[in-house]
Amino acid sequence: MTLQYIxxxxxxxxxxxxxxxxxxxxxAWGAENTVHEKTLSxxxxxxxxxxxxxxxxxxxxxxxxxxxxxxxxITGLSHVLEHMMxxxxxxxxxxxxxxxxxxxxxxxxxxxxxxxxxxxxxLEKSRLPISFELEADRMxxxxxxxxxxVKEVQVxxxxxxxxxxxxxxxxxxxxxxxxxxxxxxxxxxxxxxxNDLENMTVEDLQHWYETWYAPNNATLVVVGDVxxxxxxxxxxxxxxxxxxxxxxxxxxxxxxxxxxQRRIVVKAKAEVPILMMGYKAPSLKDMHEEWEPYALEVLAxxxxxxxxxxxxxxxxxxxxxxxSVDADYDAFTPRRELFVVSGTPAQNKTxxxxxxxxxxxxxxxxxxxxxxxxLSRIKAQVVAAKVYEKxxxxxxxxxxxxxxxxxxxxxxxxxxxxxxxxxxxxxVRSVAQRYLLEDQLTVAVLEPQAMDNSPTxxxxxxxxxxx
Amino acid sequence: MSANxxxxxxxxALLVATGVAQAGPKIExxxxxxxxxxxxxSAPDLPMLDxxxxxxxxxxxxxxxxxxxxxxxxMLNEGAGGLDANEIAARFENIGASYGSTxxxxxxxVGLRTLTDPPLLNAALENFATVLAKPEFPQKEFERVRxxxxxxxxQAKQSPDAVTEKxxxxxxxxxxxxxxxxxxDEETVKALxxxxxxxFYKQYYVAKNAVVAMVGALSRADAERVAEQIxxxxxxxxSASGLPAADNVGGGREQRVAFPSSQTHVLSxxxxxxxxxxxxxxxxxxxxxxxxxxxVSRMSEQIREKRGLAYSAYSHFVPMRAEGPFIxxxxxxxxxxxxxxxxxxxxxxxxxxxxxxxxxLRNAKLNITGGFALRIASNKSIVxxxxxxxxxxxxxxxxxxxxxxxxxxxxxxxKDAFKRRVVPANMVTVVVGSGPV
Numbered sequence: 019m020t021l022q023y024i025x026x027x028x029x030x031x032x033x034x035x036x037x038x039x040x041x042x043x044x045x046a047w048g049a050e051n052t053v054h055e056k057t058l059s060x061x062x063x064x065x066x067x068x069x070x071x072x073x074x075x076x077x078x079x080x081x082x083x084x085x086x087x088x089x090x091x092i093t094g095l096s097h098v099l100e101h102m103m104x105x106x107x108x109x110x111x112x113x114x115x116x117x118x119x120x121x122x123x124x125x126x127x128x129x130x131x132x133x134x135x136x137x138x139x140x141l142e143k144s145r146l147p148i149s150f151e152l153e154a155d156r157m158x159x160x161x162x163x164x165x166x167x168v169k170e171v172q173v174x175x176x177x178x179x180x181x182x183x184x185x186x187x188x189x190x191x192x193x194x195x196x197x198x199x200x201x202x203x204x205x206x207x208x209x210x211x212x213n214d215l216e217n218m219t220v221e222d223l224q225h226w227y228e229t230w231y232a233p234n235n236a237t238l239v240v241v242g243d244v245x246x247x248x249x250x251x252x253x254x255x256x257x258x259x260x261x262x263x264x265x266x267x268x269x270x271x272x273x274x275x276x277x278x279q280r281r282i283v284v285k286a287k288a289e290v291p292i293l294m295m296g297y298k299a300p301s302l303k304d305m306h307e308e309w310e311p312y313a314l315e316v317l318a319x320x321x322x323x324x325x326x327x328x329x330x331x332x333x334x335x336x337x338x339x340x341x342s343v344d345a346d347y348d349a350f351t352p353r354r355e356l357f358v359v360s361g362t363p364a365q366n367k368t369x370x371x372x373x374x375x376x377x378x379x380x381x382x383x384x385x386x387x388x389x390x391x392x393l394s395r396i397k398a399q400v401v402a403a404k405v406y407e408k409x410x411x412x413x414x415x416x417x418x419x420x421x422x423x424x425x426x427x428x429x430x431x432x433x434x435x436x437x438x439x440x441x442x443x444x445x446v447r448s449v450a451q452r453y454l455l456e457d458q459l460t461v462a463v464l465e466p467q468a469m470d471n472s473p474t475x476x477x478x479x480x481x482x483x484x485x
Numbered sequence: 486m487s488a489n490x491x492x493x494x495x496x497x498a499l500l501v502a503t504g505v506a507q508a509g510p511k512i513e514x515x516x517x518x519x520x521x522x523x524x525x526x527s528a529p530d531l532p533m534l535d536x537x538x539x540x541x542x543x544x545x546x547x548x549x550x551x552x553x554x555x556x557x558x559x560m561l562n563e564g565a566g567g568l569d570a571n572e573i574a575a576r577f578e579n580i581g582a583s584y585g586s587t588x589x590x591x592x593x594x595v596g597l598r599t600l601t602d603p604p605l606l607n608a609a610l611e612n613f614a615t616v617l618a619k620p621e622f623p624q625k626e627f628e629r630v631r632x633x634x635x636x637x638x639x640q641a642k643q644s645p646d647a648v649t650e651k652x653x654x655x656x657x658x659x660x661x662x663x664x665x666x667x668x669x670d671e672e673t674v675k676a677l678x679x680x681x682x683x684x685f686y687k688q689y690y691v692a693k694n695a696v697v698a699m700v701g702a703l704s705r706a707d708a709e710r711v712a713e714q715i716x717x718x719x720x721x722x723x724s725a726s727g728l729p730a731a732d733n734v735g736g737g738r739e740q741r742v743a744f745p746s747s748q749t750h751v752l753s754x755x756x757x758x759x760x761x762x763x764x765x766x767x768x769x770x771x772x773x774x775x776x777x778x779x780x781v782s783r784m785s786e787q788i789r790e791k792r793g794l795a796y797s798a799y800s801h802f803v804p805m806r807a808e809g810p811f812i813x814x815x816x817x818x819x820x821x822x823x824x825x826x827x828x829x830x831x832x833x834x835x836x837x838x839x840x841x842x843x844x845x846l847r848n849a850k851l852n853i854t855g856g857f858a859l860r861i862a863s864n865k866s867i868v869x870x871x872x873x874x875x876x877x878x879x880x881x882x883x884x885x886x887x888x889x890x891x892x893x894x895x896x897x898x899x900k901d902a903f904k905r906r907v908v909p910a911n912m913v914t915v916v917v918g919s920g921p922v
Contacts, residue, residue: 071530072862104780113780113790120781121848123855142858169793176748177796180816184645184746287745289639324583325562326574335570338629341636362640366634395579402581402600405533410863469643469745 053418053428054246058254060262061234065418065428066249066461067241069411075242076411077149078138079157080419083230085210086132086203086353087268094210094233095218095226096176097130103130103137103222107159107167112166115152122148130208133352134423140412143243150256157236158260160227167220175216178209186288186464193284193463194294198356232263237422241415261451273298273354280460288466293369295376296356298458299449303352303425307454310348312437313445314357314453319396320388320446321345321359321379326395328379339367339375357453357462369463383450387443400438509921510867511885512874513705515712519692519721523712524871526700528864532601534701535868536715538617539876541725542593542689545666545806552634552669556677557685559634561595562586566619570626573616576811582609585615588667591806593689598714601702608788618718620686622679631800634674641668644748645816649917653752654741657810657913661731663756671881691722696875700864731756731808737910742917749814749822749918753829755911756808760877767902768802770894773849775833776800776813781852787832788815794825800833806877811907819920826916840900854888 056064084096106112117128122145128137139149142381182188192207210218238257240249276298302311320331322345341390343361359380363372407413418428510526514639527538537608544554577584582599595617599609641647651666658664697712733755744750758764769777776784776799788798795815803809813833817825841849861867861884874883 054910072858074858074862113786115850116780120778120852121855123852123857123859125856125859138882140859144853145855169790172793173789173796176794176817179746179748179818180646180796184748187641288643290636290643324574324578326571326578330574331571335626335629338632341633362636364629365635391575391579395575398579398581401583402533405531406598407866408531409533466643 030229030419037274052252056250056253057429058233058258060251060258060260061232062257062260063237063422064250064253064257065237065239065422066244066246067239067418069408069413069414070243072411073243073251074140074142075146075240075244076138076413076415077146077153078136078239078415078419079153079425080136080237080239081230082133082235082265082423083135083226084131084133085208087208087230088203088206088210090206091204091214092218092222092226094174094208095214095222096135096217097209098171098218098242099223099226100130100135100137101170102167102227103156103160103173105163105170106160106161107155109155109159111154112163115452118152124149132204132208134414134420135229136419136423138412138415146240146244146249147252147256150252154256154260156271157231157233157257158290160231162220162224162227164220167223170288171215171218174209175212177247178212178215182207182209183212186284186286186466187292189286190284190292190294193282194296194460195356197280197462198296198298198460199283200274201271202353203271204273204352204353227264227372228263232265233257233260234262235265237419239415239419239422241411241418272304275447276458276460278457282460282462284462285467286415286464287469288464289364289469291466292360292362292464293372293376294358294360294460294462295373296358296460297304297454299347299355299357299453301351301353301355302349302430304354307465309437309441309445310449310452313441313449314347316347316396316438316441317383317391317446317449318345318347318357320383320392323396323399326391332379333361333372333375337375338364339372340364343376349424350421350424350430373461380450380454383447384454386447388446390443392443393443393446397439400435404435498558503760507743509870509882509887512871512881512884513708514881515709517692517697517712519716519719520694521692521697521701521712521716521719522875523697523708524875525698525703525705525708525712526867526871527703527705527708528700528867529702532702532863533864534597534599534601534699534703534711535864536605536613536701536711536870537698537868538595538715539696539698539804539872540593540595540689541591541694541876542685542855543589543591544665544669545590545662545728546685546689546725547662547665547669547673549673550669550677550681551665551671551673552667553677553681553685554593554689555667555669556630556634556674556723557682558586558588558593558595559630560622560627561620562692563614563630564621564623566615566621568615569623573612576612577609578683580605580608582612584613587720589661592872594872606711610711614715614718617690617715619646622682623736624679625639625919627679627682631674631677634668637668637672638671638674641666645744645748645917647748648742648744649752649814649915652917653754653812653913653915654810656738656915657733657755658731661756661807662728663731663805663807663809687720687896689725692716692719692720693722695719696872698868698871698875700868700871715826720855727793727809733911737912738778739914739916742877742915743919744917745919747818747919748816748918749819749827749920750915751822751826751914751916752812753810753811753814755913757802757811757906759806759808760804760873760879762804764902764906765804766890767894769900769908770849770853770891771836771841771899772800772802772811773853774845775836778852781848783836784813784815785830787828788817788825792824792828793819794828798825798829804877813912819918822882822916822918822920826914830909833907833912837907837909840896840903843896846894846896846899850891850894853891854884859887 229352346358798815800813
């Protein structure tokens with residue numbers, strides 16, 4: 019029962035674990051789902067994709083704001099605001115949004131990431147106007163009430179306790195990113211640090227809302243059994259009257275160069291150790307050559323693009339050093355990324371043994387070419403995943419919304435298969451050489467502490483201020 | 486609320502009432518030559534096929550060897566028909582097909598998603614059939630899967646969520662086969678052998694104990710060939726016997742488990758009803774109002790929206806072959822667990838005593854029936870419905886009559902069903918956390 023959840027990573031990592039499970043791109047089948055776009059005079063970009071397989075529609079509003087827009091002291095603000103968006107407007111009292119969507123058979127939710135905040139409703143197709151009316155209303159007319167905020171920020175703190183504080187792998191993950199990044203806003207968690215949540219005010223939220231929630235900072239994506247001209251007309255009717263505003267330019271906060279390896283130990287009550295290794299790597303907005311991020315996606319798939327990929331074959335089954343091991347990289351983000359390898363040692367194996375084994379898998383990639391069989395497997399997987407993706411309107415809308423919101427053109431999704439198909443073994447070797455560098459590496463190790471029943475380890479100092 | 490919204494809502498509600506566009510997908514049903522029951526929906530729009538083979542081979546069949554059903558299911562693709570695990574995985578992945586498997590208390594599921602381009606389809610089906618019919622359970626892979634399972638069990642011990650669920654099922658099911666987690670426990674997993682797995686496979690992975698659910702771009706004739714191809718290597722065998730009834734052994738107990746977490750996790754409930762229960766629709770609609778409809782339900786309204794006590798507060802019925810549980814749950818920081826537990830109990834008591842209002846019932850029906858189209862909008866969700874319809878032998882018109890059965894539930898029926906079936910005094914409550922509650 020997760021109602022408002024968080025997607026902590028970018029486009030591909032959010033929907034699936036990398037290239038193996040899904041992708042975007044164009045094939046003969048793609049042509050049937052035509053995409054139409056229009057920008058209203060107030061700057062709202064509207065993208066409509068027809069999919070007539072079922073009499074349903076998904077409507078999503080994406081805002082260009084998320085955790086990476088926050089700085090120290092106000093972390094978690096975007097996500098708390100996402101929660102408050104269900105707490106009423108001048109016209110509708112708290113939670114009525116959800117009740118109306120429910121009465122109309124809809125499913126709804128929202129999610130916040132590092133670079134976006136998004137809201138969606140899935141409905142039987144005739145109910146689309148209901149979504150538009152309510153969503154347009156809360157784009158400009160949110161009523162942020164202190165008494166609602168006081169309760170809701172407690173809900174978010176409970177969410178943080180549930181997802182992070184009481185889950186040792188999540189604690190490790192959070193500290194890993196806080197170590198890998200110094201001044202990039204990717205260093206802090208989407209849900210925010212507990213102390214920042216404890217000191218957040220409704221005025222902070224009001225300011226955040228007024229700064230970022232406007233039609234010219236949003237993209238409306240509609241996918242389903244609809245007629246584009248009618249959707250544009252409806253969009254004009256409901257969203258058209260909204261006023262645009264002046265959106266501040268986000269500071270670049272380009273991550274400073276890393277000067278040597280970073281290594282941390284995380285102690286938490288746990289049973290099983292984990293290892294995380296992250297190499298600084300470019301994204302499609304911060305790259306040396308345009309093909310490099312695609313080659314890094316292929317590299318991740320060589321290692322972990324399924325149960326026949328190298329990690330499963332060599333480390334889980336072959337040497338049996340790992341119980342599990344993953345590679346994770348996301349080309350579609352606006353900022354410098356990490357190429358992350360994480361894993362759990364097999365029983366009776368140690369973290370140093372696992373780390374050495376992972377390095378022994380990475381090193382040859384810098385000197386030897388990957389096999390044709392590996393390359394063709396990865397290409398077959400992206401082609402197939404492109405077809406599978408069309409099974410739900412929700413994922414189709416999500417891909418368009420994420421790409422647009424992170425500053426890419428949705429057409430890059432359509433081109434993805436071709437970009438991956440164009441990658442050569444030499445290019446994969448080249449990115450391995452260029453980016454899997456010792457000095458660009460951050461390592462975090464979860465060192466399990468005894469699970470005795472004394473109160474949980476280090477609390478942040480501000481607990482006494484809680485309500 | 487504006488007139489505009491009401492206008493749309495009412496006209497749509499009329500559509501529902503007259504039954505327009507509420508038929509489910511056309512389900513075709515037959516048996517393979519060796520007795521597997523096939524449920525098929527033709528979906529020609531996308532060149533892909535989803536298959537789920539569902540065996541009555543869930544952890545309820547562990548028979549004291551807890552974890553055996555999962556272990557058997559996990560071993561199928563670890564070596565089969567002369568191919569090792571690497572080769573089996575490569576043969577799926579080289580053509581973009583994906584293989585998956587899972588075990589719950591009732592079901593063991595083996596699934597395939599593939600493109601339907603004939604050479605790709607045939608290669609995927611051939612490999613799938615090999616995994617199903619010729620698993621070899623090699624000793625070396627067996628030991629590795631055992632180690633991985635033990636690590637998974639250790640990881641579950643560090644998660645308050647997993648610890649609570651395990652304690653809850655153990656508490657409400659006592660000696661019933663539903664009492665244990667599908668992943669098993671350390672002691673029994675350590676004691677499992679290849680012989681146990683082989684015997685389990687031989688008894689349960691047989692055609693007469695299987696349902697084949699398929700959705701994809703195939704003609705009926707092609708679908709028949711596909712179903713034959715997948716199942717032809719299976720022995721005919723026999724369907725599994727029934728499960729014992731799960732009596733409500735609890736009778737209002739509370740059980741505390743010490744755990745070093747900042748939150749206290751609570752699950753409360755007891756075994757209630759089976760998938761074929763005559764009260765199914767009344768209880769389903771009632772629970773929708775009580776705790777099954779996200780933020781709009783009473784549990785969430787009282788615990789989360791009004792008081793900010795928890796991120797997630799809910800209730801649900803889990804219909805199963807034997808009596809599945811009714812569950813109410815939440816988690817909150819330990820210092821306010823007492824308060825939240827009181828709110829949870831008061832909310833349940835009030836609902837069972839007074840029932841919902843007419844308006845709540847009407848709104849719940851509007852949500853369930855108005856959202857019917859969403860339930861069958863993807864191949865993935867249709868194949869899951871087929872698996873459930875087949876496994877529990879629900880009528881083939883289950884989806885076609887769904888909306889009318891929801892609409893037929895009256896307030897009196899709903900109240901009566903809850904009074905008879907949900908007795909708050911019988912709730913078994915499991916409280917996991919670090920503080921006094």
